Amino acid sequence: MKYFEEIMSERKNRIEARKDELIRRSLLSEEFLEMIQKNKRPFDLLMSYYQCAVMEIETKFRVLNQEYSLEYDKNPIEGIKTRIKSYDSIVRKIRRKNIPMSLTAIEENIKDIAGVRVICSFPEDIYELADSFLRQDDIVLIEKKDYIENPKPSGYRSLHLIVQVPIFLQKNKKMVNVEVQFRTIAMDFWASLEHKLRYKKDIPADQAQQLQEELLACAAQSAQLDNRMQEIRNQLVSRADKGNQS
CATH class of the missing domain: 1.20.5 (Single alpha-helices involved in coiled-coils or other helix-helix interfaces)
Structure with a gap:
């Protein structure tokens, strides 16, 4: 009883x-x-700034990809995805971080309202492309988190950069925060699947634990696949270089 x-x-x-x-x-x-x-008009204006910043970043990566194609005969970028956080996502972040309810506080404290995800062919391409991007003199690095070298406990892997990029307005320029994520195809596939499963609320606790263990094992296999594909690519490049020298 x-x-x-x-x-x-x-x-x-x-x-x-x-x-x-x-x-x-x-x-x-x-x-x-x-x-x-x-603050509808100021808020809409702020969101338009983020949209402009996303377009600036996306253009930079498309130009880099074109340059790599012409100079090195390779295209390190498989795809580019962009997004602006929804109202719901912004509210959740405000709640989680206890941010004051003002546009200034939102702009100063939420650094990932604008997001650009760059999908690369190989892990080495990620670092090479990120270095080329950060060398551009109008890009300011705010924060860097390397979840490839140091994956999250869940198995999540990605290179995250928080940067500021200028957007040029009618009378002045404005520096805007953008989160840039770099992933391989395997990293992106795993992260997409993990995101979908994480928000399924009707999974019993014991099954959820088993699912998490399965995802962690898949993350390890994904990392091994990336490394093997990188080794194959390096061998092909090495053979091609030797052939050109002879």
């Missing part, structure tokens, strides 16, 4: 905690929407 009462009490506490969280989220969302309504 006591055990049953403890279970019911624990369940009641969880329900109450969930209610409080839902109410807090609702209030915050309403507060955020109210702030947006009062």
